[in-house]
Amino acid sequence: MESAFGIIAEPNRRAILSLLASSEQSVSEIEYHLRMPQPSVSKHLRVLREAGFVEARVDAQRRVYRIRPEPLMEIDAWLESFRHFWSAHVDALERHLDRTDPPPRKKGKKQ
Amino acid sequence: MESAFGIIAEPNRRAILSLLASSEQSVSEIEYHLRMPQPSVSKHLRVLREAGFVEARVDAQRRVYRIRPEPLMEIDAWLESFRHFWSAHVDALERHLDRTDPPPRKKGKKQ
DNA sequence: CAGTTACATACCTGTACGAGTATATACGTA
DNA sequence: TACGTATATACTCGTACAGGTATGTAACTG
Numbered sequence: 001m002e003s004a005f006g007i008i009a010e011p012n013r014r015a016i017l018s019l020l021a022s023s024e025q026s027v028s029e030i031e032y033h034l035r036m037p038q039p040s041v042s043k044h045l046r047v048l049r050e051a052g053f054v055e056a057r058v059d060a061q062r063r064v065y066r067i068r069p070e071p072l073m074e075i076d077a078w079l080e081s082f083r084h085f086w087s088a089h090v091d092a093l094e095r096h097l098d099r100t101d102p103p104p105r106k107k108g109k110k111q
Numbered sequence: 112m113e114s115a116f117g118i119i120a121e122p123n124r125r126a127i128l129s130l131l132a133s134s135e136q137s138v139s140e141i142e143y144h145l146r147m148p149q150p151s152v153s154k155h156l157r158v159l160r161e162a163g164f165v166e167a168r169v170d171a172q173r174r175v176y177r178i179r180p181e182p183l184m185e186i187d188a189w190l191e192s193f194r195h196f197w198s199a200h201v202d203a204l205e206r207h208l209d210r211t212d213p214p215p216r217k218k219g220k221k222q
Numbered sequence: 223c224a225g226t227t228a229c230a231t232a233c234c235t236g237t238a239c240g241a242g243t244a245t246a247t248a249c250g251t252a
Numbered sequence: 253t254a255c256g257t258a259t260a261t262a263c264t265c266g267t268a269c270a271g272g273t274a275t276g277t278a279a280c281t282g
Binding site: 002003005006008009011014017018021067069072073075076078079081082083085086 | 128
């Protein structure tokens with residue numbers, strides 16, 4: 001599988017990613033939550049892992065998977081060229097912030 | 112083809128979308144810029160059109176295609192669940208801005 | 223040790239889909 | 253009218269890939 005876009009074309013893989021977005025999960029937990037056969041989960045995880053979408057931590061017999069953001073960032077970056085179609089001003093502000101300076105160190109809200 | 116994700120899995124379709132992102136183009140213009148055979152362009156445009164990524168305006172014998180943002184917005188929305196992985200601080204800042212009217216004019220760059 | 227759990231992998235099979243080629247349709251022009 | 257241009261579609265073919273089933277491997281438990 002070539003690009004990050006091809007990887008997330010598969011609905012089950014997107015479901016796995018969405019599940020992992022909330023918190024890391026073992027294979028059997030994914031299997032349980034998404035109600036899909038274990039070999040299917042493992043195979044999709046392999047694809048996701050080799051494409052850099054997830055990484056595994058070994059915990060005894062378990063493999064706990066978690067998100068790696070890089071490929072998703074790549075997709076987010078590709079969308080950049082199109083954002084002006086639906087977010088004329090809000091997005092510009094967002095991008096601006098992304099690159100400017102560290103978050104303001106204030107805990108009291110500015111009223 | 113089911114989802115918007117499946118549509119943009121195809122590299123040539125992404126190329127067409129990227130081209131149209133700058134300005135609308137006729138089929139033969141796309142054919143020229145991307146150097147791909149005309150039937151291929153037409154077929155990809157059909158897929159993109161039926162999925163709502165583009166729409167065509169008729170100009171005599173020409174069909175001028177342009178971006179429709181909705182499906183791309185859908186993908187952008189899906190990415191939302193993952194953005195906290197790479198933009199943890201922007202969130203807080205965003206919320207802050209929500210209630211602060213003028214865009215902060217700071218120039219503290221850390222380069 | 224044997225048995226069980228947790229996960230990965232090998233193999234087969236069906237099918238969706240993109241490439242390529244040829245042809246159809248629609249419009250414009252002489 | 254006939255011909256060229258612009259685009260769409262039909263058809264065949266090859267292949268990537270997801271699903272399913274079975275099996276392999278590693279670790280824990282009694």
